[in-house]
Amino acid sequence: MTRPKNDTFLRALLKEPTEYTPLWLMRQAGRYLPEYCQTRKRAGNFLNLCKTPSLACEVTLQPLARYDLDAAILFSDILTVPDAMGLGLYFEEGEGPKFERPLREEWAINDLTAPDPNDHLRYVMDAVVEIRRALDNSVPLIGFSGSPYTLACYMVEGGGSSDFRHVKTMLYDRPDLLHRILSVTADTVTAYLNAQIDSGAQAVMIFDTWGGSLSAAAYQEFSLAYMRRIVAGLKKEKDGERVPCIVFTKNGGLWLEDIAAIGCDGVGLDWTIDIGEARRRVGDKVALQGNVDPNVLFAGPDVVAAEAKKVLDSYGTGNTGHVFNLGHGISQFTPPENVSVLVDTVHSYSRLLRKS
Amino acid sequence: MTRPKNDTFLRALLKEPTEYTPLWLMRQAGRYLPEYCQTRKRAGNFLNLCKTPSLACEVTLQPLARYDLDAAILFSDILTVPDAMGLGLYFEEGEGPKFERPLREEWAINDLTAPDPNDHLRYVMDAVVEIRRALDNSVPLIGFSGSPYTLACYMVEGGGSSDFRHVKTMLYDRPDLLHRILSVTADTVTAYLNAQIDSGAQAVMIFDTWGGSLSAAAYQEFSLAYMRRIVAGLKKEKDGERVPCIVFTKNGGLWLEDIAAIGCDGVGLDWTIDIGEARRRVGDKVALQGNVDPNVLFAGPDVVAAEAKKVLDSYGTGNTGHVFNLGHGISQFTPPENVSVLVDTVHSYSRLLRKS
Numbered sequence: 001m002t003r004p005k006n007d008t009f010l011r012a013l014l015k016e017p018t019e020y021t022p023l024w025l026m027r028q029a030g031r032y033l034p035e036y037c038q039t040r041k042r043a044g045n046f047l048n049l050c051k052t053p054s055l056a057c058e059v060t061l062q063p064l065a066r067y068d069l070d071a072a073i074l075f076s077d078i079l080t081v082p083d084a085m086g087l088g089l090y091f092e093e094g095e096g097p098k099f100e101r102p103l104r105e106e107w108a109i110n111d112l113t114a115p116d117p118n119d120h121l122r123y124v125m126d127a128v129v130e131i132r133r134a135l136d137n138s139v140p141l142i143g144f145s146g147s148p149y150t151l152a153c154y155m156v157e158g159g160g161s162s163d164f165r166h167v168k169t170m171l172y173d174r175p176d177l178l179h180r181i182l183s184v185t186a187d188t189v190t191a192y193l194n195a196q197i198d199s200g201a202q203a204v205m206i207f208d209t210w211g212g213s214l215s216a217a218a219y220q221e222f223s224l225a226y227m228r229r230i231v232a233g234l235k236k237e238k239d240g241e242r243v244p245c246i247v248f249t250k251n252g253g254l255w256l257e258d259i260a261a262i263g264c265d266g267v268g269l270d271w272t273i274d275i276g277e278a279r280r281r282v283g284d285k286v287a288l289q290g291n292v293d294p295n296v297l298f299a300g301p302d303v304v305a306a307e308a309k310k311v312l313d314s315y316g317t318g319n320t321g322h323v324f325n326l327g328h329g330i331s332q333f334t335p336p337e338n339v340s341v342l343v344d345t346v347h348s349y350s351r352l353l354r355k356s
Numbered sequence: 357m358t359r360p361k362n363d364t365f366l367r368a369l370l371k372e373p374t375e376y377t378p379l380w381l382m383r384q385a386g387r388y389l390p391e392y393c394q395t396r397k398r399a400g401n402f403l404n405l406c407k408t409p410s411l412a413c414e415v416t417l418q419p420l421a422r423y424d425l426d427a428a429i430l431f432s433d434i435l436t437v438p439d440a441m442g443l444g445l446y447f448e449e450g451e452g453p454k455f456e457r458p459l460r461e462e463w464a465i466n467d468l469t470a471p472d473p474n475d476h477l478r479y480v481m482d483a484v485v486e487i488r489r490a491l492d493n494s495v496p497l498i499g500f501s502g503s504p505y506t507l508a509c510y511m512v513e514g515g516g517s518s519d520f521r522h523v524k525t526m527l528y529d530r531p532d533l534l535h536r537i538l539s540v541t542a543d544t545v546t547a548y549l550n551a552q553i554d555s556g557a558q559a560v561m562i563f564d565t566w567g568g569s570l571s572a573a574a575y576q577e578f579s580l581a582y583m584r585r586i587v588a589g590l591k592k593e594k595d596g597e598r599v600p601c602i603v604f605t606k607n608g609g610l611w612l613e614d615i616a617a618i619g620c621d622g623v624g625l626d627w628t629i630d631i632g633e634a635r636r637r638v639g640d641k642v643a644l645q646g647n648v649d650p651n652v653l654f655a656g657p658d659v660v661a662a663e664a665k666k667v668l669d670s671y672g673t674g675n676t677g678h679v680f681n682l683g684h685g686i687s688q689f690t691p692p693e694n695v696s697v698l699v700d701t702v703h704s705y706s707r708l709l710r711k712s
Contacts, residue, residue, distance in 0.1 A: 173654065173655040215630075272572060273572060
């Protein structure tokens with residue numbers, strides 16, 4: 001096994017020199033693409049799309065056919081993990097994800113066990129294998145998982161939440177129960193990501209969407225500690241190649257130094273922090289990924305280009321350590337043509353910067 | 357006019373010594389109190405409650421009758437301001453606030469003018485006068501407004517939003533239009549807060565609920581700059597007494613130094629930042645207000661007390677400059693008895709700390 005033909009993404013993450021700044025977009029296979037909507041329609045529903053490897057493979061590749069992206073990311077959903085843990089994930093049309101059996105009773109929490117990802121999440125591994133075959137070593141494939149705390153939010157709330165009342169009540173009132181959930185989930189996520197690596201994922205990312213809703217102290221204890229444990233348990237190499245790991249806590253800008261210290265190769269940034277400031281704070285330690293506000297893509301092409309350049313300028317000189325991305329998933333309302341502008345600007349302007 | 361009998365809140369804000377750490381709670385007059393729900397029922401709906409001074413006065417005083425709080429805050433809603441600007445605020449049962457006429461057309465934005473608060477928001481001033489009379493100089497009354505950017509979010513979106521797509525599209529695509537909205541709104545808020553001060557508000561607070569959804573650069577340009585302008589335009593004294601001003605940007609922890617530099621007396625903190633760290637960063641410049649996670653109040657009384665003490669310990673020694681509060685409005689699901697525990701703990705433990 002060798003590195004993919006375009007290994008710019010991997011090189012940037014490992015802080016090796018690159019000719020330009022690589023980019024991919026969180027949720028790049030998504031509803032803003034008409035071809036995605038067609039495949040999803042054929043799948044019947046979102047969950048079928050996730051659980052059918054050939055369809056997951058199809059949508060994973062769609063953005064790469066349109067745009068000159070430097071990485072593919074496995075199409076899946078973070079909630080397949082609690083689903084595999086027996087909570088019964090379902091989606092009602094027009095509503096967010098829900099669980100049939102939210103995790104609130106002590107007996108249910110005590111009964112929780114880590115499923116074997118090669119069994120209960122076999123469809124994900126099959127998708128990884130199929131995507132790798134289809135990519136034919138053109139660009140690297142990123143695997144991913146939700147963070148234990150983020151997954152626990154959905155598991156305890158039973159779906160999305162605006163105030164996280166139930167999970168936070170547990171956190172403050174019965175921290176022992178939440179720690180048990182987080183511990184089993186961390187074991188599950190570790191095995192899940194390692195299975196993805198075994199199946200062919202060339203980098204992995206942990207999405208901590210809700211860690212930023214915690215107090216500084218609770219973040220350390222209930223989110224960061226479990227991500228540290230996962231990172232420590234990840235396979236670092238596959239077939240002689242490093243498998244880098246990115247950790248992304250949305251609204252985690254205050255805790256960057258702590259995140260950068262858990263052993264990950266890259267830290268994802270949302271758009272609230274200036275990437276130049278982030279680099280000054282932690283950039284010698286890890287690569288940085290981000291961080292344009294996805295809403296920029298609603299503006300005209302000149303604005304899209306200008307905002308992309310601002311991020312590249314702010315990151316500054318030095319030809320490595322930056323993976324360009326949005327600060328959050330791309331919106332379903334994004335005009336697809338603006339993504340072309342973004343991709344082209346990042347590639348051409350970052351080449352220019354390296355010459356200056 | 358003299359200071360109220362209990363002026364601990366004002367003294368802490370002005371960094372004068374206090375015998376204990378004063379506290380009040382954001383949204384302290386709210387749905388967690390059965391007596392509030394009764395008055396609201398009598399009012400018919402939320403908007404009537406805001407617009408009827410005698411009822412607004414009644415609910416403002418309710419938490420003070422139950423708890424030993426160190427300040428009252430005017431009962432009102434931040435959206436009364438855009439309502440006075442002609443956008444037509446309404447509430448549908450079970451849904452968030454909405455505007456009949458969202459502000460998206462260039463002609464409507466050009467037509468926008470600052471209303472006279474003593475005319476269009478007379479009911480607020482009447483409530484302030486009535487509350488001051490009812491308080492009988494026992495504790496200070498806090499007036500408030502939303503920040504221009506936060507108000508603009510609702511004005512452009514036409515209500516609440518999960519992605520702020522419309523206001524951010526305007527921000528990136530037509531910043532001139534958003535600046536016009538913000539400019540007129542800043543003038544309105546300045547006049548509104550000054551009218552509250554004239555009517556008897558003894559401190560004012562600017563709630564920037566959504567500034568934290570902006571990029572670092574956009575926050576400076578579209579939120580902070582307008583709050584700076586408001587603070588500069590506020591009356592600093594009334595009847596020989598300082599009228600301190602608090603600025604609170606939710607999720608603004610990354611920008612604390614910048615917020616503390618706009619001329620305000622106090623900075624509100626949400627629970628994501630450790631208050632001790634915040635004090636090290638800006639505490640010599642301004643007072644700090646906060647910052648327990650409101651979800652702590654769902655736990656048992658021992659946890660409520662322990663978490664309150666953690667905040668007081670983290671702020672550290674020194675007998676001034678801290679106003680205790682939650683990091684966000686109190687939840688409607690809060691058990692009222694836990695608020696007693698919080699109030700008593702803050703008062704007694706902070707007295708103890710001053711002796712050690």
